[in-house]
Amino acid sequence: xxxxxxxxxxxxxxxxxxxxxxxxxxxxxxxxxxxxxxxxxxxxxxxxxxxxxxxxxxxxxxxxxxxxxxxxxxxxxxxxxxxxxxxxxxxxxxxxxxxxxxxxxxxxxxxxxxxxxxxxxxxxxxxxxxxxxxxxxxxxxxxxxxxxxxxxxxxxxxxxxxxxxxxxxxxxxxxxxxxxxxxxxxxxxxxxxxxxxxxxxxxxxxxxxxxxxxxx
Numbered sequence: 001x002x003x004x005x006x007x008x009x010x011x012x013x014x015x016x017x018x019x020x021x022x023x024x025x026x027x028x029x030x031x032x033x034x035x036x037x038x039x040x041x042x043x044x045x046x047x048x049x050x051x052x053x054x055x056x057x058x059x060x061x062x063x064x065x066x067x068x069x070x071x072x073x074x075x076x077x078x079x080x081x082x083x084x085x086x087x088x089x090x091x092x093x094x095x096x097x098x099x100x101x102x103x104x105x106x107x108x109x110x111x112x113x114x115x116x117x118x119x120x121x122x123x124x125x126x127x128x129x130x131x132x133x134x135x136x137x138x139x140x141x142x143x144x145x146x147x148x149x150x151x152x153x154x155x156x157x158x159x160x161x162x163x164x165x166x167x168x169x170x171x172x173x174x175x176x177x178x179x180x181x182x183x184x185x186x187x188x189x190x191x192x193x194x195x196x197x198x199x200x201x202x203x204x205x206x207x208x209x210x211x212x213x214x215x216x
Contacts, residue, residue: 066090132167152180
């Protein structure tokens with residue numbers, strides 16, 4: 001009895017918070033952007049909204065595999081219908097992740113950043129004349145036989161994700177993916193050149209296109 005109650009509570013807890021979280025997303029805007037940016041392929045049958053719901057569920061529920069995501073979404077199919085989403089198979093999710101452009105996710109992130117920026121400000125303990133940024137990087141290991149382009153060492157695959165954080169918001173404003181041996185100092189130079197121009201994040205794409213940065 002206790003075990004059943006515990007398992008039921010664990011399954012319902014992330015979905016309850018999940019439903020509240022989805023209310024803060026611009027659903028109508030996401031549908032419009034999806035129609036504009038998504039390719040006319042089978043992925044269109046699986047909207048970006050539903051893909052986003054699946055990926056958010058993965059993080060909130062602590063899923064480690066596509067099968068866990070699929071099973072979890074199927075168990076919550078009734079509640080997903082209230083969020084204008086439906087449970088997807090793992091094959092469909094894999095196809096959408098592979099074929100749908102990252103541009104819509106990038107646009108959504110910077111739209112949310114602009115909308116809710118005031119809620120995250122205040123992490124600095126003093127005022128500065130200019131914005132404060134920090135550069136950090138994470139090395140992500142991958143299977144070399146599957147990702148041959150990500151050769152990091154002789155028998156190891158990996159790449160680096162360089163991130164420029166807004167010191168006051170503690171959120172990323174520029175992200176760049178490079179090979180695993182790329183030094184942070186070299187990435188810092190490109191970031192400084194962009195930030196020194198004192199431009200808004202919405203213009204950074206044109207400024208550092210040559211560095212292949214994913215920025216708004």
